[in-house]
Structure formats: structure tokens, C-alpha cells
Amino acid sequence: MGLLRGFGLGSLATLTFTASTALAHANSTSHNSPGLPLAINTWGGPFIVATDAAYVALLEAQTSALDAVELGCSTCEANQCDGSVGYGGSPDENCETTLDAMIMDGTTMKSGSVAALRRIKNAIGVARAVLEHTTHTMLAGDFATDFAISNGFVAQNLTTLNSAASCAEWKAGGCQPNYRINVTPDPASSCGPYSPLPLNSSSRDYTSQLHSRGSPEGHDTISMVALHRSGVMAAGTSTNGAGRKIPGRVGDGPITGSGSYVDGDVGGCGATGDGDIMMRFLPCYQAIENLRLGMHPKAAAENAVKRMVRKYPAVQSGIVVVDKEGNHGGAGSGWTFTYAYRGGSMNETVVVTVPPLNDRVSDL
Ligand code: GLY
Secondary structure, eight states, rough: SOOSSSSOOOOHHHHHSOOOOOOOOOOOSSSOOOOOOOOOOSSGGGGHHHHHHHHIIIIOOOOOOOOOOHHHHHHHHHHHHHTSSTTTTOOOTTTTOEEEEEEEEETOOOOOEEEEESSOOOOHHHHHHHHHHOOSSEEEEEHHHHHHHHOOOOOOOOOOHHHHHHHHHHHTTTSSSSSSSSSSTTTTTTTSOOOEEETTTTTTTHHHHHHHHHHHOOOOOEEEEEEEESSSSEEEEOOOTTHHHOOOOOTTSSSSTTTEEEEETTTHHHHHHOOHHHTTTTTHHHHHHHHHOOOHHHHHHHHHHHHHHHHTOOOOOOOOEETTTEEEEEESSSSOOEEEEETTTSEEEEEEOOOOOOOOOGGG
């Protein structure tokens, strides 16, 4: 690989910023392929810099699909996109930003990922190093940082003035909201340290006690699928997770089949949303298996999202699914999801708006 080390974007990034960033918009019906190469990812708005970076790299530099995914996600890590990717976002209870990322090769089905990565900005670059320089799939925490440093990445403080101020404000407000349940003092009104309260797993309301008190903070993500003009596919994800998370928390981002998934014989998928719920369902794995059974990408996406909504009606989720020809569709719940794509000879990125499935209860 050697394309990137800590945002040494070089000529491919230059291509990115000379690309058109004008936006066109499309509705949420099924979409036929615009042709190859193709870059497609979760979210529009500030995330289209990633779409353009990956697409232009595929088109003009004819990079590999893996390189395009790495470049696209790295672009978001470097400029923070909407704040949910890269350094300085989603500080945890200790005010630290930690990163989750994965990258997957649709030819070999090999994936590399990092979870709760500390002090390294270019998380998807480290995930790529896991893929290319180990036979493992995931490295986590401080040891992932050690691995990154030994592979040439530079350790840096990921806290910014904004993330520090945001965290200080949260603490001053009694650490509200937060992710703790069944602890004392009452996590609905107090900061920790907390101690666990006893639970009786035989009681009638035991399962209801295990539900969260809501979704404290946003948890967006960039997840991207790239199709090289040869048909080779790759997928990847990068995120700083969920704001106010309990230190050590890992979301769906680095989980193969949850954050993203790709089988070059079938298609690829990228996800965003409440990772604590989504990783229980492997929605991207489900969507690609739906494609394998013959579903159109949009139907495949909707089926995967419905499986989550049936159990968690309020879950915020969004997945974008693309088949190996480049036909694509998306589905989401709990919010209005968008995804962006650019392929074939398109001279601008198109953003597709996907209304939440929860608004169509009869479909569930
Ligand atoms: N989807 C990002 C997260 O929940 O970690």
C-alpha cells in the first residue's frame, strides 16, 4: 500500500480538491448504476469531499479500490467532515477522542480494523496496515497505537479546544446525558464514579431494565464502498464513535459486516447510526446476503434495516448498498439518512435522501 501515512495525501488529494464539489440531489427510489468506477458513501454535505476524493482517485489516478476507500475515509478524518469522524469529536467520559475504523477487500474478504484507537489521527490508515501487515483482523486500544507507531504513524493528542470545552460543559451539567444504567448514583442526574446496582435476572421486568435511557449523542460515521473500473470492490468505515461514550466503548464501525462489508462477487455496504444496537444485527452482512438472494440494493437495505427496527423501533440507522454492477439503494430509520455517490462519467456528486422506514410502519 504505502498510499498514506498520517495524511500524507500527496497528488491524490490534490486531485480531490480540484474536483467539482457541486451538488445535485436525487430522491430515494432505486438507482441504476452510473457506470464504473464508482465511489459511494454514507451522508452528503461535508462528506462529499470523501466521495470526490475517492472517485477522482479511481478515475484519474486509477488507484485500486482499497486505495480509494482509504483515501476517501482519510479525507474525512483529516478535515473532520461533520465532527463525527477523526480527531476532536465525540469525546468520551474522560474527554478523550478515540477512533474506530475498518477496511475490507472484496476479492479476498480480508479485513483490517482498529478499535478504540488512541492518539493516532489516521485510523483507517492503521486499519489498512492491520490488513496488509498482519494476519489478524482487529487490533484495539493502546496496543493498536503501539502497532501504528511501529508502522510509521505519528502519535498525537486528538483533543481540540472545542472537544475539551464541550466535555467540560457536559461535566458541569452533571454528565447529562450518558450511557450508564442500573448504577448508583443515579446516572440520570449525577456524574460518576458509579457502582453497579444488583439485578435479578428472574424478575418479570428484568429485560426492560436492560434498555438504554435514550440515545445521548449523535453517532454519524463515514462508510464507503469503491468499485474500480475492473469491477474489483473494497469497503471501509471510520468514526470517532459516540459522544460521551464510556471509555473503552467500541461501536459498529470496526466490526466486519456491521460498519461495512463487501463481497466482490455480490456487492458492498456501508453503515452509519447507533452502533451499540446496529452491531447486534450485522446489517451490512445481512444486506449483502440479501443481494446474493437476488434482491435489488434498495430492497436489500430495507430488509436489513427492518430487522433492527422490529426489535428497536427508535434505532437511528442508515445503510447504503451497492451491487457489483454499481446499482445502489439505501434505507434508514429514526432520522433522514443521506448517501452520496459519483460514478461513470458524472462530473458531480449526487446526494440521495432516504426517508426513515419508521414513517412507514405498515412496511415493517
Ligand atoms: N456508528 C458509530 C458508532 O455508533 O460508533
